[in-house]
Amino acid sequence: MDKKFKTRILARIQHLFEEAENIKNKNPELAKRYITLVRKLSLKAKIKIPLELKRRFCRHCYAYFIPGKNYTVRTTGKTITYTCKSCGKWMRFGY
Template sequence: MPGKTRPKKRRYQKKPSSTLSDAKDHIQKLFTQAKKAAKDNPALANRYTTLARKVAMKFKIRLTPEQKRLFCPHCYKFLLPGRNLRVRIHQHRVIYYCLNCKKFWRKPISKKSFKKT
């Protein structure tokens, strides 16, 4: 049908930069609190992790690679190597194995990081 126009979509309004920086600070604080609480109270560390993820999703903030490695991408539990995370290096890959949900994932290691002797 010629001449028909589509209704305009509502656009997402960006949050103010001050709010985004406050949210990033809050996420960082939650992850540091989760690290402190992980040894004594793993349930509290998991709660801090879920709160940090929810804040990041609400404000559409990407987590840094260091922050992404702090929780399991499958069960979203806080990971502490030796407690609930097994880390292995195999054929230029780091293999992370979550002991909570029994899932694993691999991260490639760049060849630049290996020193030739």
């Protein structure tokens, strides 16, 4: 896999996140579809989704997080826990 290809896929991924961000309130289902697509692209091209973007969706059901709506955030000393209200599962990140 050449570098140019990966750069292009990454740009595509970032674009999909932007689109998801734009329509998340109007159409959460479509946002979810974009995230599913991001997931597929990243697997196919073996690209890691940047951490900052990874925190914007549920890795279990791919729901795009809408602040104050479909997820809750809890911080403890060293970690942040995101609980997804769509599927009830959680993910934990370190600082």
